Amino acid sequence: MQAELTLKDIYLARQRIATLAERTPLLRSESLSRRWGCEVWLKLDNLQPTGAFKLRGSVNALSGLESEQRERGVVTMSTGNFGRALAYAGQHLGIPVKVCISHLVPDNKVEALRLAGADVVIHGATQDDADTQARRLQHENGLAYISPFDDPLVIAGQGTCGLEIMEQQPEIDTVFAGLSGGGLIAGIGLAVKTINPQAQVIGVSMNEGAAMLESLSAGHPVQVGEVASLADSLGGGIGLDNTWSFAMTQRYMDRGYRVDEAQIARAMLHLFNQEKLIVEGAAAVGIAAVEQHQIDLRGRRVALVISGQNVSPKTFAQACRLAGENDHAYL
Template sequence: MSDPVTLHDIYLARSRIAGQAARTPLILSQSLSARFDAEIYLKLETLQPSGAFKLRGALNKIASLAPEQLERGVTTASTGNHGRAVAWASKRLGARAIICVSELVPANKIAAIEALGAEARVIGRSQDDAFVEARRLVAEEGMALIEPFDDPLIAAGQGTIGLELMEDVPELDRVLIGLSGGGLLGGIGRAVKGINPKVHVTGVSMLEGAAMIESLAAGKPVEVEEEASLADSLGGGIGLDNRCTFELVREVMDDHHQVSEAAIARAMLHFFEHEKMLVEGAAAVGLAAIEEHGIDVRGEKVALIISGNGVDAETLMRAKTLIDYPAR
């Protein structure tokens, strides 16, 4: 079986999205580097025009569609950030977009989708429920389905982050990546290991509703009940008919940690108070894993993927109530 995503695919994606998605900064965190006796770098996907890494994959996929497909429009199911990315890319490329979301998606993320000119359609209690409506739109209205993760073009787009990491820190030792459907981790993992197989790829999920980890443990894609979390962008299933990311993640991920809501909250508040950044829970799980599991990164060059900024004041206040946040 050939690789669903190759290093060459990722280079092609970079060419396709150039000038639209941002080449985001990689900055050294002085506070985290001092705390963990390592070089801790932050990859700021929060600075994408849509506010999250998802724009890379969405642009790569939509830009590959034929003109007649663009005219019929595109649709997807999303926990928020992918929907914003599809809305942004569709507006840029002149396509109508309907974004199907579940009731668990925060109101601020729905508003952000609508602000970009797309229709947000709220369906059911899970991403799987929302996908039923998206697939109906494909079958009955001829819209093109833009998968959130399980598509080689989507994963290749996200993999362009890995190319940038290796260019900016050629001696990178480890990258910690939020793990949900696997497009982000799979794409980045393929890129960094394609350049240097010794780079250690660590995936991070929340404690409840971690579909990819449950699936890997079972040896096949399985259904997992979705749970509310500060890391809501990591929610959703991987699809029982997963064609790409299950095998990709199994191949490129070296280890994995699950983190508590309190650990996610502490990490979010660190970024707010010490890095002066507003980041969503899914963007903070790398730091949460290092803190909660005592990952020994001493002497290493480490990248944390700060994946998105889709957080509102209410969620940040809820994070603060979860913990007794110590002054540092």
């Protein structure tokens, strides 16, 4: 029987990642606070050195490797941001990193992976295909496989984001974050709910290919089809042999929402127009969920995790066009 992660693991992770990952700002959004009738704060993890929250878990996972494994190196699959973070951390820690991605990963993220020092392997049409290739390389080359989400050290590292939120604004009672493989929600949920058990932790996925939400509905991990989305970093499955993130998401996430592409586009444009932030679709899904589902947040203290800024000009232009084709009065 595996041991459960605790808040202590997140504190230990914070010590390990301090030299490479930033303690990011939590800034009040005047525009959203007025619109929703509550206090809204933006957790700006787009300001991490690699442009996304994934650096937290990557550094913690690599720091936990034995010296022999550090020499042989590691392999992962990624939609872009985790691989980039792992490669960045690997360069600083002297650990070779191989990253398997699918053909769905945008060109800007592929180039960023290579610039970060990753040995990039493009394989298959989905992240499940890329994961199969990563597992193959793990066994063929004696590499350590690091999951972007289903790994206790990764989850503890991502949990430092939730710990910072509660330290920066202890009265936060609602946290929105993107939901993909569940590593971010699991880590944030553990931190936030250990500190304030009454707090609400809300995950948001795109309409199609929401693997974790489908799995939670089924009561066990399931496979889903993967489609292109403005929130491309939320794509991919959770693994049928999921060990950590599925159970922790079940335990710590209070509600999950799906959002359509038009709402994601509108939210991205809002963050650009009102907050002067250029972000990925996955970073804007919290706003999209509140708007699309008309969630009543009056009187609450809300944190939105702005998870990353690694959006290509092509994708951002697509979001602007899509938002322009729809009613976007709230912008």
